[in-house]
Structures are given as structure tokens and as C-alpha cells.
Amino acid sequence: MSNTTQKKTLSKEQILSAVIVLVFYVAVFIAEQTIPSTSMLFTVLKKGATYALVAVSMNLLNGFTGIFSLGQAGFMLIGAYVYAIFTIPLAQRASVYQYYNGGIVQTTLPVFIAMILAGLVAAFFAFLIGLPVLRLKSDYLAVATLGFAEIIRAVFQWDKIGPLTNGSNMLRLFPTFNDFNIRNASGEVTIYLSTLVPLLISGVCIALIVLLINSTFGRALRAIKDDEIAAEAMGIRLSSHKQLAFCISSFFTGVGGAMLAMYQTTVQAKSFTTAMTYEILLIVVIGGIGSVTGSCISSFLFVACSEWWLRFLDQKHMIGNFEVPLLRNGFRLVVFSVIIMIVVLFFRQGIMGTRELPDLFRKRPTDRKKGRGIKA
Amino acid sequence: MWNTVFPYLLSGISVGGQYALIAIGYTMVYGILRLINFAHGDVFMVAGILMVYISASGLPLFISIPLVLLLTSLLGYLIERIAYKPLRQAPRMSVMISAIGVSYTLQNLVLYITGGLNQLYPTIPWISGSVTIGSATTKVVTVFTPFLTIALVVGLVQLINHTKIGMAMRAVSKDFETSQLMGININRVISVTFVIGSFLAGVGSLLYFSNYTTVIQTSGAMPGLKAFVAAVFGGIGSIPGAVIGAFIIGIAENIIKGLDIILFRAGLIAKPLGLATFSDAFTFALLIIILAVKPTGLFGEKTTDKV
Numbered sequence: 001m002s003n004t005t006q007k008k009t010l011s012k013e014q015i016l017s018a019v020i021v022l023v024f025y026v027a028v029f030i031a032e033q034t035i036p037s038t039s040m041l042f043t044v045l046k047k048g049a050t051y052a053l054v055a056v057s058m059n060l061l062n063g064f065t066g067i068f069s070l071g072q073a074g075f076m077l078i079g080a081y082v083y084a085i086f087t088i089p090l091a092q093r094a095s096v097y098q099y100y101n102g103g104i105v106q107t108t109l110p111v112f113i114a115m116i117l118a119g120l121v122a123a124f125f126a127f128l129i130g131l132p133v134l135r136l137k138s139d140y141l142a143v144a145t146l147g148f149a150e151i152i153r154a155v156f157q158w159d160k161i162g163p164l165t166n167g168s169n170m171l172r173l174f175p176t177f178n179d180f181n182i183r184n185a186s187g188e189v190t191i192y193l194s195t196l197v198p199l200l201i202s203g204v205c206i207a208l209i210v211l212l213i214n215s216t217f218g219r220a221l222r223a224i225k226d227d228e229i230a231a232e233a234m235g236i237r238l239s240s241h242k243q244l245a246f247c248i249s250s251f252f253t254g255v256g257g258a259m260l261a262m263y264q265t266t267v268q269a270k271s272f273t274t275a276m277t278y279e280i281l282l283i284v285v286i287g288g289i290g291s292v293t294g295s296c297i298s299s300f301l302f303v304a305c306s307e308w309w310l311r312f313l314d315q316k317h318m319i320g321n322f323e324v325p326l327l328r329n330g331f332r333l334v335v336f337s338v339i340i341m342i343v344v345l346f347f348r349q350g351i352m353g354t355r356e357l358p359d360l361f362r363k364r365p366t367d368r369k370k371g372r373g374i375k376a
Numbered sequence: 377m378w379n380t381v382f383p384y385l386l387s388g389i390s391v392g393g394q395y396a397l398i399a400i401g402y403t404m405v406y407g408i409l410r411l412i413n414f415a416h417g418d419v420f421m422v423a424g425i426l427m428v429y430i431s432a433s434g435l436p437l438f439i440s441i442p443l444v445l446l447l448t449s450l451l452g453y454l455i456e457r458i459a460y461k462p463l464r465q466a467p468r469m470s471v472m473i474s475a476i477g478v479s480y481t482l483q484n485l486v487l488y489i490t491g492g493l494n495q496l497y498p499t500i501p502w503i504s505g506s507v508t509i510g511s512a513t514t515k516v517v518t519v520f521t522p523f524l525t526i527a528l529v530v531g532l533v534q535l536i537n538h539t540k541i542g543m544a545m546r547a548v549s550k551d552f553e554t555s556q557l558m559g560i561n562i563n564r565v566i567s568v569t570f571v572i573g574s575f576l577a578g579v580g581s582l583l584y585f586s587n588y589t590t591v592i593q594t595s596g597a598m599p600g601l602k603a604f605v606a607a608v609f610g611g612i613g614s615i616p617g618a619v620i621g622a623f624i625i626g627i628a629e630n631i632i633k634g635l636d637i638i639l640f641r642a643g644l645i646a647k648p649l650g651l652a653t654f655s656d657a658f659t660f661a662l663l664i665i666i667l668a669v670k671p672t673g674l675f676g677e678k679t680t681d682k683v
Contacts, residue, residue, distance in 0.1 A: 132668040139412045147660030154657035159650050278476050330488035337481035344477045
């Protein structure tokens with residue numbers, strides 16, 4: 001997972017990390033068969049898997065290439081829509097597209113092919129938008145991509161393309177995570193897979209990103225991040241490398257969007273707001289800009305806190321006759337924001353800095369990367 | 377034809393004036409700190425919420441309006457002190473992330489306080505009244521806004537060109553380090569910039585929300601982004617540029633909102649196309665085009681910093 005060891009054989013730390021990941025998956029599988037499927041744990045794992053994938057692909061841009069893109073919500077929207085449009089069963093189309101005579105798309109693709117298509121379409125849009133936008137520097141690029149996401153959101157709600165996107169109405173009745181459960185003939189669930197499969201999809205995609213980061217291409221990206229001029233002098237073509245990184249990141253964001261559609265069970269363009277992008281950015285920051293492991297851990301933490309652990313802050317509590325002050329709807333988000341501001345201001349390294357899972361098992365001296373800050 | 381276009385043009389000019397007041401905050405902060413203050417739109421929204429709560433407490437207008445402006449300026453000052461000052465030496469990306477964090481915090485705080493419900497903005501006598509000009513009946517605020525905007529901008533330009541602090545601001549925006557060596561108190565200049573920016577955003581919010589009548593935690597985001605686009609369009613760092621950019625964007629946006637009706641009445645289209653959906657998208661398309669074609673904007677200083 002780390003390129004600090006140049007040996008072909010896997011190091012002890014890498015094997016240990018692989019074991020940890022494996023144990024995690026086995027634990028999830030066992031938990032899923034034993035704990036009732038309504039437990040919050042599974043909601044967190046499903047949404048966490050989705051956010052982890054999107055956060056890692058954002059990290060690929062922000063942390064490894066130095067492209068500060070804020071278009072994530074737009075690419076997720078594209079992914080979610082492409083997935084939903086191509087997987088709604090033919091029989092249900094008349095009821096979903098009730099205002100548009102069943103819509104114009106009349107083919108249904110298998111789930112995994114639709115997910116890949118979702119990624120490809122997102123990547124294609126990234127290619128188009130990248131042509132003008134990637135020439136810009138840091139904050140201008142951020143605002144231009146943010147603007148792009150807003151444009152996409154408006155366009156998808158335009159009722160003239162309603163036969164394709166269902167206008168501003170909801171897309172629904174497409175296969176969701178629950179359809180991964182294996183059922184017997186009478187419709188009872190025999191093996192629960194609705195949490196494991198999303199985690200596996202997300203895991204495979206993240207593994208691909210990690211391989212990419214550690215390839216020659218990934219090292220070129222890091223060189224671009226550290227110093228564009230020096231990288232160019234070393235023979236790295238800036239424009240094509242940035243463009244490719246942007247497309248790859250958007251591909252995985254699109255797949256993440258498809259997963260979000262499955263998680264939510266419905267898709268509506270108006271929910272893919274800038275706030276969604278900000279949330280993912282904050283996940284990346286909390287995890288550590290430039291650490292894949294950090295992004296994964298903080299996704300699960302972020303989702304667990306916002307959906308589960310901090311929920312109690314939103315409800316009134318009584319201790320004896322004393323009502324705990326401040327606790328009411330929305331307080332959770334305030335606490336959350338304060339935590340985030342503290343991380344942003346005082347712990348700019350985030351949870352992991354730029355370290356990865358295998359680095360945690362190494363002895364101190366190899367920790368020399370720890371002192372490196374976030375580079376603009 | 378003119379009778380159809382005129383109401384849209386009028387509200388375009390009005391919204392443009394309100395965007396201009398926000399855009400000045402963006403452009404001044406960018407000129408000095410090279411930072412896009414993502415929280416500026418939310419400062420604008422908080423000013424609206426403050427007005428709702430302060431006037432609900434029963435204070436008369438001649439106290440509540442100055443109080444809102446004072447508190448908004450104070451908010452701008454505090455944001456700079458708490459969230460941006462500790463990061464003065466940090467890379468630009470960290471400061472920008474901090475700005476996004478502040479925006480997130482302000483929105484969540486307002487969500488908590490208001491319970492996430494639309495707050496009805498108090499009616500301010502006189503400017504909330506209606507007036508008829510030619511074919512259009514509109515609120516007084518619509519007509520009043522551009523004049524107030526221009527008066528404030530003229531005042532601001534005088535301040536920048538003819539006072540000591542204005543001179544310090546110009547020096548800092550030219551060269552941060554050198555002006556420090558010349559004995560300018562950087563932190564004071566930055567604070568003053570934030571106070572002025574927030575004050576103008578406060579005035580903008582009085583006008584804007586008098587027109588739109590409700591405030592919610594997300595209502596600062598869109599005007600904020602549009603004002604930012606206006607600042608970029610006019611050439612970031614340039615105050616007249618920001619104002620002209622804001623008027624152009626405000627007018628264009630409102631014309632697009634009414635384009636269906638305008639084209640229909642002109643007999644060019646037979647049925648509505650739903651083009652109003654694109655009134656927001658247009659602003660961002662404009663941003664991408666201007667950044668690709670002329671990144672310095674209309675009046676921006678020539679620098680290779682942006683691309």
C-alpha cells in the first residue's frame with residue numbers, strides 16, 4: 001500500500017494491513033448474519049462505504065494531484081442518475097415516468113454494468129469540463145467546478161429533458177442494496193449481503209485507486225502537486241496528467257453516486273447540493289489530506305457520528321427533573337461544526353496526516369513524512 | 377415589447393445592486409488576502425436572521441437597523457480573528473478549507489437557532505411599500521437599491537483613495553510583505569477590510585430580504601456565489617469591476633427568468649421552454665467562460681496568478 005518499500009515482495013506491515021482489512025470484512029459478514037438488519041450499524045456501514053469511495057476519489061485530486069476541485073456533488077449526481085435511469089425495471093417505468101409517458105430509455109442493464117456506465121458518463125463529463133477548467137489555479141478552479149456542479153443540478157431538473165431524467169421528479173424503484181440479499185423461493189432472506197456487497201464494491205474501487213497512486217502515474221501526480229514547474233521540467237505533461245487524474249477521480253465519484261442512489265433508494269437532483277461537496281471535503285480534511293486510509297476511517301466516523309452516535313444531541317434529555325439545556329433539533333450539527341473547525345484550525349494533519357495503514361506498524365524513524373504539512 | 381421587458385430589467389438592476397454590495401466584500405478580501413471568503417454569503421444570511429430576531433424583540437427601526445449592521449460587522453471581524461488569522465502562514469488551501477468550515481458552522485448554527493424554518497423578514501416601512509413606474513409595479517426597495525449602492529460605492533472609493541487606512545489597504549493589496557516592512561499594521565488593515573465587507577453585506581441583506589421576505593439558513597449560499605462570480609467577472613480586486621459585474625449578472629439573471637414570457641409575447645416561440653431553470657446556471661456558465669477567455673475579468677489587474 002505504500003511506496004516507501006521498493007521491494008517486490010510484500011513487507012510485514014503490508015501483510016498485517018491486508019489481514020486487518022480481511023478481518024474487517026469477515027466481521028461485517030458475521031455481524032450481518034447475526035444482528036437484525038434494522039440496526040443502525042448497517043446504515044452507517046452502507047453510507048460510510050459510499051462516502052469513503054467518494055472521499056478517496058476526492059483525495060486523489062486534492063491530496064495527491066493538488067487540484068482543488070469542488071465538483072463532487074455534480075459528478076455524483078450524474079452517476080446516480082445514469083445508474084437509476086438504466087436500472088429501473090421496464091415494468092415500473094410507466095409509474096416512475098408518469099408525466100413523460102414512461103420515458104425514452106427503454107432498456108434495463110444489469111446492476112454492475114450500470115454502475116460502470118455511471119462512472120464512465122461521469123468521467124466523460126469530467127473530460128468535457130476539464131478542458132477549460134483545469135487550466136485554472138487553486139481557488140478559481142474550486143469555484144469553476146462548484147459552478148459546474150450547480151449547472152448540472154439545474155440542467156437535470158429542466159423539464160424539456162424530462163423523458164430522460166424525469167424532470168424535477170424523483171427517480172425510484174431501481175435495484176437497491178437490499179437486492180443483494182440472497183432470498184429463497186418463498187422470498188425470505190437466507191444470506192444477508194446488503195452491507196457486505198457495497199463495502200466490497202467500495203473496497204475494490206479504493207484498491208484500484210491505491211494501485212494507481214503507487215504506480216508511475218501516481219508518482220507523477222505527486223510530483224505535480226509538490227511543484228508544477230519542476231514536474232514539467234522532469235518531462236511530465238501537466239495538462240494530460242491533470243486531465244486523466246480528473247477523469248479517473250470523476251469515474252469513481254460517479255460510481256459513488258450510483259452507490260448513493262442505491263443507499264437512498266430514490267434520486268432527486270435537488271438533493272445534490274454544494275453542502276454535499278463540503279461534507280465530503282470535510283471528511284477528507286479530517287482524515288488527512290493525502291491519506292487514503294484517513295479518508296476511509298473518517299468517512300465511517302463522520303457517518304457514524306452524524307447518523308448514529310451524536311443523534312442523542314438532537315433530542316431533549318431529562319436528568320431527574322432537570323432538562324439538559326441546549327439539546328434540541330440541530331444541536332448535533334453545531335457540535336459537529338465546532339469539531340470540524342477545531343480540526344481545521346489546530347490539527348491540520350487530520351487523523352492520519354499523509355500516513356497509510358501499513359505506516360502505523362512501522363517504527364518511529366520511518367515516520368519522517370509526518371512533519372509534512374498540507375501543500376497548496 | 378418594452379413593457380414586457382421593463383419589469384424584469386428593473387428587478388435585475390435592483391438584485392444587481394444587492395449583489396454588488398456583497399461582491400465588494402469578496403473583492404476587497406481577495407485583493408488583500410488572496411482568499412475567497414466562502415463564508416461571506418453566510419455573513420449576509422446571518423445579517424438577515426439578526427434583523428428577524430432583533431425586530432421581533434420590539435426595538436424601533438432606528439435602533440435595530442444600526443444594531444444589525446454593527447453586529448454583522450462584528451461577526452466579520454470575529455470570523456477573521458478566529459478562523460483566518462491563525463492560518464496566516466499556512467498554505468492557501470488550508471485557509472480556503474477554513475472558510476468552508478466557517479460557512480458550514482454558520483449555516484448549522486442558524487439551523488439550530490431557527491429550527492430550520494423559513495423566517496419571515498420584518499417589513500421596513502417606506503422601502504417595503506409599493507410604487508408604480510411605467511408598466512411595472514414594484515417595491516420601493518427595487519428603485520432605491522441602485523442609488524444606495526452607488527452612493528455607498530462612491531463613499532468607499534473615497535475612503536480607499538483619500539484616507540490613511542485606505543492608503544494602507546492599497547499598499548497591502550499591492551505587496552503584503554513590503555507594506556509590513558513599511559510599518560503598516562497588517563492585522564488592523566485586514567480587520568478593517570472584513571468589517572467594511574461585512575457592513576456592506578449587512579446593508580445588502582436589508583435590501584435583499586426586504587424584497588424576498590423570508591430568510592433560511594441556506595439563503596446566503598446562492599447570492600454569495602453569484603456575488604463572487606460578479607467579483608471575478610469584473611476583475612477580482614477591483615471595486616468598480618465588482619459593481620458593474622454584479623449589475624450585469626443581476627440583469628441577465630432576471631431577463632432569463634422572464635425570457636419565456638418575453639419571447640412568447642414577441643411571438644418568437646409558441647409555448648414556454650422552461651428557460652427560467654437556467655437563471656442560476658447562466659451565472660456559472662458565465663464564470664467558466666470568463667475564466668477561460670479573460671481570467672483577469674473586465675477591470676482586473678494584469679497578473680499571471682490566476683491561470
